[in-house]
Amino acid sequence: MKTVPARWEATILICRKCSRKLGGGFGKNGRKSLAKALRARGLGGKGRKAGVGIVEVGCLDICPKNGVVAMNAANPGAWLVVPKGADIDAVAERLGLDGERKASRKP
Numbered sequence: 001m002k003t004v005p006a007r008w009e010a011t012i013l014i015c016r017k018c019s020r021k022l023g024g025g026f027g028k029n030g031r032k033s034l035a036k037a038l039r040a041r042g043l044g045g046k047g048r049k050a051g052v053g054i055v056e057v058g059c060l061d062i063c064p065k066n067g068v069v070a071m072n073a074a075n076p077g078a079w080l081v082v083p084k085g086a087d088i089d090a091v092a093e094r095l096g097l098d099g100e101r102k103a104s105r106k107p
Contacts, residue, residue, distance in 0.1 A: 006048035011073035025084035
């Protein structure tokens with residue numbers, strides 16, 4: 001087996017089905033999905049080189065109306081139901097993202 005390094009400081013899981021059903025609702029014009037809006041917040045990089053891993057997963061079986069389910073994998077006991085149009089900075093704070101990514105570190 002081989003180990004592949006990643007620079008993620010946190011892993012955020014977002015329900016893909018909720019995002020698809022909502023059809024956007026976040027960001028400046030309300031047209032981005034929650035995952036894209038969080039990535040655009042400036043957490044830097046793509047894939048394993050990003051500061052934070054934002055992963056869309058299959059249905060989490062909560063299915064809120066006009067909302068998306070998200071969670072920080074470091075705190076699996078607290079799932080967050082994010083209503084359409086919620087402030088992305090507030091969502092990031094509730095998910096435990098401080099927004100100030102440490103300088104790029106070599107694994």
